[in-house]
Amino acid sequence: MTGLFRRLTPRAGAPIPFTIDGAPAEARPGDLLIGAILLHRTALRRFEFGPGARAGFCLMGACQDCWVRLADGRRLRACTTLVEPGMAVITGEAGG
Template sequence: MTIDSAARDADQPQFVRVAEMRREPLRFFLDGREVEALQGDTLLTAVLMHQRRVRDSEFSGAPRAGFCLIGACQDCWMRGEDGKRLRACSTLVTEGMRVVSRLQAQTPSQPQGNAGASR
């Protein structure tokens, strides 16, 4: 794989929808841009339909895309624009939901990392 093809692949979604395409669409905001999901999609599915990762690690900045996909591993936590933590694999997308996947997408007033996060 060349550097150019790796960079091109990084811009491609992780998931491609192959079934259940007749559900009603809805709009949500991912890192400030309006994107589409379908009714009943989890946040994890909806985000990975648009990009290759769910979030950047708050510890290393490395990309994370979920691990267990059933709510046991803690790898798919995301934040709403308001700083609220959301488990992407078990949170359904709602119309107008606003989430961030990149630490730099958060405003300075929003918490980063786990300090003070409720468990």
């Protein structure tokens, strides 16, 4: 994985498969979506008001900077949502 985050200690449990913009990814039980995405990417999402990339700001659900979409259209906060098997996350970030 070549993301912004690095896992410092192994986390027990079977891998949880999900996708980020169609690319296969995996998380571990208990991983929040923001951490799982940033383990695989250097940015969480594209900034909607300009060309920049966003990586989340407060990382605790207070700032509204980590909203992502699921393929089914739902919007959710990546910093307060646990990864679930089969999630199809849409970030708008091309490869991060």
